[in-house]
Amino acid sequence: xxxxxxxxxxxLAVARRRFLSAVAASGAAAGLTGLVRxxxxxxxxxxxxxxxxxxxxxxxxxxxxxxGLPSIYEKHVKRRWVPWLTASSESTVNFTPLQDLHxxxxxxxxxxxxxxxGRAEIDPEDHRLIIHGLVDKPLMFxxxxxKRMPSESHFYFCECAANSGMEWRNAQLNxxxxxxxxxxxxxxxxxxxRVLFEQTGLKxxxxxxxxxxxxxxxxxxxxxxxxxxDDCLVAYAQNGEALRPEQGYPIRLVVPGFEANMWVKxxxxxxxxxQAWYHREETSKYTDLLPSGKAYIFSWVMEAKSVIxxxxxxxxxxxxGYYSVRGLAWSGRGRITRVDVSFDGGRNWQxxxxxxxxxxxxxxxxxxxxxxxxxxxxxxxxxxxxxxxVQPTMYELQKVRGVESVYHNNGxxxxxxxxxxxxxxxxxxxxNA
Amino acid sequence: xxxxxxxxxxxLAVARRRFLSAVAASGAAAGLTGLVRxxxxxxxxxxxxxxxxxxxxxxxxxxxxxxGLPSIYEKHVKRRWVPWLTASSESTVNFTPLQDLHxxxxxxxxxxxxxxxGRAEIDPEDHRLIIHGLVDKPLMFxxxxxKRMPSESHFYFCECAANSGMEWRNAQLNxxxxxxxxxxxxxxxxxxxRVLFEQTGLKxxxxxxxxxxxxxxxxxxxxxxxxxxDDCLVAYAQNGEALRPEQGYPIRLVVPGFEANMWVKxxxxxxxxxQAWYHREETSKYTDLLPSGKAYIFSWVMEAKSVIxxxxxxxxxxxxGYYSVRGLAWSGRGRITRVDVSFDGGRNWQxxxxxxxxxxxxxxxxxxxxxxxxxxxxxxxxxxxxxxxVQPTMYELQKVRGVESVYHNNGxxxxxxxxxxxxxxxxxxxxNA
Numbered sequence: 001x002x003x004x005x006x007x008x009x010x011x012l013a014v015a016r017r018r019f020l021s022a023v024a025a026s027g028a029a030a031g032l033t034g035l036v037r038x039x040x041x042x043x044x045x046x047x048x049x050x051x052x053x054x055x056x057x058x059x060x061x062x063x064x065x066x067x068g069l070p071s072i073y074e075k076h077v078k079r080r081w082v083p084w085l086t087a088s089s090e091s092t093v094n095f096t097p098l099q100d101l102h103x104x105x106x107x108x109x110x111x112x113x114x115x116x117x118g119r120a121e122i123d124p125e126d127h128r129l130i131i132h133g134l135v136d137k138p139l140m141f142x143x144x145x146x147k148r149m150p151s152e153s154h155f156y157f158c159e160c161a162a163n164s165g166m167e168w169r170n171a172q173l174n175x176x177x178x179x180x181x182x183x184x185x186x187x188x189x190x191x192x193x194r195v196l197f198e199q200t201g202l203k204x205x206x207x208x209x210x211x212x213x214x215x216x217x218x219x220x221x222x223x224x225x226x227x228x229x230d231d232c233l234v235a236y237a238q239n240g241e242a243l244r245p246e247q248g249y250p251i252r253l254v255v256p257g258f259e260a261n262m263w264v265k266x267x268x269x270x271x272x273x274x275q276a277w278y279h280r281e282e283t284s285k286y287t288d289l290l291p292s293g294k295a296y297i298f299s300w301v302m303e304a305k306s307v308i309x310x311x312x313x314x315x316x317x318x319x320x321g322y323y324s325v326r327g328l329a330w331s332g333r334g335r336i337t338r339v340d341v342s343f344d345g346g347r348n349w350q351x352x353x354x355x356x357x358x359x360x361x362x363x364x365x366x367x368x369x370x371x372x373x374x375x376x377x378x379x380x381x382x383x384x385x386x387x388x389x390v391q392p393t394m395y396e397l398q399k400v401r402g403v404e405s406v407y408h409n410n411g412x413x414x415x416x417x418x419x420x421x422x423x424x425x426x427x428x429x430x431x432n433a
Numbered sequence: 434x435x436x437x438x439x440x441x442x443x444x445l446a447v448a449r450r451r452f453l454s455a456v457a458a459s460g461a462a463a464g465l466t467g468l469v470r471x472x473x474x475x476x477x478x479x480x481x482x483x484x485x486x487x488x489x490x491x492x493x494x495x496x497x498x499x500x501g502l503p504s505i506y507e508k509h510v511k512r513r514w515v516p517w518l519t520a521s522s523e524s525t526v527n528f529t530p531l532q533d534l535h536x537x538x539x540x541x542x543x544x545x546x547x548x549x550x551g552r553a554e555i556d557p558e559d560h561r562l563i564i565h566g567l568v569d570k571p572l573m574f575x576x577x578x579x580k581r582m583p584s585e586s587h588f589y590f591c592e593c594a595a596n597s598g599m600e601w602r603n604a605q606l607n608x609x610x611x612x613x614x615x616x617x618x619x620x621x622x623x624x625x626x627r628v629l630f631e632q633t634g635l636k637x638x639x640x641x642x643x644x645x646x647x648x649x650x651x652x653x654x655x656x657x658x659x660x661x662x663d664d665c666l667v668a669y670a671q672n673g674e675a676l677r678p679e680q681g682y683p684i685r686l687v688v689p690g691f692e693a694n695m696w697v698k699x700x701x702x703x704x705x706x707x708q709a710w711y712h713r714e715e716t717s718k719y720t721d722l723l724p725s726g727k728a729y730i731f732s733w734v735m736e737a738k739s740v741i742x743x744x745x746x747x748x749x750x751x752x753x754g755y756y757s758v759r760g761l762a763w764s765g766r767g768r769i770t771r772v773d774v775s776f777d778g779g780r781n782w783q784x785x786x787x788x789x790x791x792x793x794x795x796x797x798x799x800x801x802x803x804x805x806x807x808x809x810x811x812x813x814x815x816x817x818x819x820x821x822x823v824q825p826t827m828y829e830l831q832k833v834r835g836v837e838s839v840y841h842n843n844g845x846x847x848x849x850x851x852x853x854x855x856x857x858x859x860x861x862x863x864x865n866a
Contacts, residue, residue, distance in 0.1 A: 052555075052559055054648065059550060060523070068541065068542045078500050090494040102674070103673050105538070107541060108540060121493075153798060187538045214487060241533070242503060324583050356587075
């Protein structure tokens with residue numbers, strides 16, 4: 001029974017002794033000078049003298065919000081889009097506001113969207129998933145069927161192959177939301193594809209899977225069977241609740257570490273075949289023209305990448321002093337093992353702290369203390385993943401891939417901090433210098 | 434460069450061989466019989482014949498939703514409240530819809546709320562946190578000051594001490610939302626209290642911290658300094674975005690594993706002292722009268738607990754066959770190490786599968802396969818944590834604590850599945866039998 005037990009006083013006493021000796025040894029109290037301000041001398045033991053209104057009134061009750069929303073003071077935290085990017089808002093993208101986020105989970109309300117025929121609005125009662133082709137027994141599933149099966153939940157990032165793609169063509173946008181906001185990371189819950197294929201069986205020559213969406217574009221992509229059986233999910237939930245309509249409600253494919261275009265939304269059909277289909281989205285699109293004249297095709301994996309999200313163009317500095325510089329790193333190959341940060345444009349590097357937990361194929365938050373002296377600085381980060389791969393500069397990337405690419409730009413991002421505290425995207429100027 | 438590398442074909446080929454031999458060895462294809470339905474025989478290689486409307490139209494573009502919301506088909510997923518529970522909606526609670534959630538993260542929109550004076554609506558620009566009392570240097574912080582400091586992010590559950598409390602007094606509610614919905618679990622980001630105390634310094638006799646909220650109730654609770662220095666946070670974000678107003682925007686205290694009443698919202702003041710304050714919320718409330726006539730006080734830790742969330746009264750079964758029975762388990766002492774499930778009211782137990790990740794002081798999802806034969810069944814779960822503590826039956830709990838308690842009911846929950854598939858809360862009838 002709980003009241004018979006002692007609340008871990010021994011362990012807690014240890015924590016207290018550890019704290020006191022750490023403070024004594026390091027002089028930690030002085031560590032954040034320039035950040036904190038002294039409490040008002042006149043009333044150190046009282047509340048601030050002007051009691052704000054919210055401390056004097058009865059606030060709204062619980063009956064007005066079955067489903068809650070952010071504070072009215074957070075209206076600036078939203079997805080944004082670039083009208084000139086594509087022909088219409090139904091075939092374009094809006095971007096995740098990375099500059100306003102914390103930790104590594106993306107809230108469902110601001111996960112970037114990219115559609116090819118607008119957002120399908122599906123009644124789950126009328127939706128089916130069919131599996132056919134090179135299987136022993138073609139099967140059809142309702143959404144309820146899928147929820148009755150064994151499930152898995154995992155955190156995975158989902159990044160559009162075109163994230164940071166505008167920078168290849170010198171369209172240098174001044175904000176991390178637009179340079180890197182085609183990525184999000186949520187907790188996916190669904191049925192592993194291998195559980196579904198255990199039920200249909202697979203013919204010996206089953207080598208590829210075609211995934212097709214139920215939207216007007218009937219988005220189709222070929223996925224190698226090895227990947228399908230490894231870690232792909234048919235997901236019905238994100239961050240604990242049903243998928244959002246713009247994320248494929250009621251079901252979508254999750255293809256961890258691979259480009260988001262393959263994560264087919266509003267999934268209605270899986271066809272098993274012995275070769276790839278070479279549909280539009282894997283030939284005309286989602287390929288890059290290399291300097292050799294050949295196309296870079298089936299470039300599925302999102303390589304290691306990182307970006308500093310504070311400071312950034314949207315979040316300037318407010319005078320010299322101590323700051324926690326923060327950012328995100330990720331790799332489609334597995335875990336991030338290290339992130340380096342430079343304050344002088346890549347000449348000198350320091351290793352940042354990675355925030356637990358560090359999951360494979362998942363955003364990872366990094367943080368590094370910085371005492372800004374008020375002078376011009378060039379902030380850069382580079383991610384290293386468990387394969388040993390080091391995120392390249394954009395210059396190194398262009399040496400190999402040329403300047404005609406759109407997809408898979410995982411080059412280092414450079415922010416210039418000006419003496420005013422303002423921050424500017426100088427990646428192109430920097431790499432071309 | 435990414436295109437020079439091979440997409441882990443070796444590893445994937447291993448996954449495929451593993452799958453094929455596992456299917457061959459186990460006859461897994463037959464494992465979920467009764468669940469799946471065959472695809473329509475007439476067109477096994479085509480789409481379902483009636484192409485739904487959403488596959489024939491251009492859906493809405495991205496310009497209408499900077500901040501997204503769930504599907505219109507998910508309107509039933511919401512917090513609900515019980516009007517008769519307290520005098521007014523400003524001093525009551527609404528409950529998390531556990532029956533509709535997946536994984537272990539609670540979406541911000543449906544995290545339960547409990548207020549003492551309604552929801553404070555605070556402008557973060559005008560909010561301050563003051564730290565004073567037995568410190569070397571009293572200090573005052575803006576929200577921006579706090580965000581500039583070193584941060585941590587952790588998943589922790591937050592459970593009201595009164596969760597499941599209505600059952601002590603025979604108010605047996607028929608739904609997991611009301612029996613267990615005063616718990617949620619999100620990814621908290623904030624500054625560790627020890628980082629703040631490193632800056633103020635602590636006097637040698639600093640043994641307790643008083644936390645006070647800025648709402649009209651000026652909620653105040655005493656917290657032992659050992660706990661404050663161990664793992665408490667001043668949080669400004671949940672699940673990646675700013676705290677929701679009802680969760681204490683712009684800042685709240687996070688006191689991992691301890692009862693939610695101590696997680697003071699709209700935090701404005703931390704006073705350091707040499708003894709507890711014995712304020713209203715830790716004397717008149719949040720104490721329990723024991724059979725001995727003494728009060729059970731400072732009962733901070735939330736002991737190991739679990740509940741089956743599917744099936745449950747809100748989610749009946751749809752005919753005999755295969756089901757994944759699912760639930761949640763948690764412990765304020767650390768990690769969940771095992772969850773047992775019984776289908777016959779606790780006579781026989783089977784060990785459920787815990788879904789990765791299993792964090793300390795965090796909700797943990799468990800799952801166990803069940804082939805329901807259509808007969809009456811009594812479903813129960815019991816959690817075991819890393820201290821070896823086993824979640825008791827409610828009968829065992831009452832033997833020690835009597836029947837006058839309101840708080841800290843972590844007894845086992847019993848659901849009766851009827852031949853119709855309906856599910857009823859029979860905990861009281863069961864434990865009193």
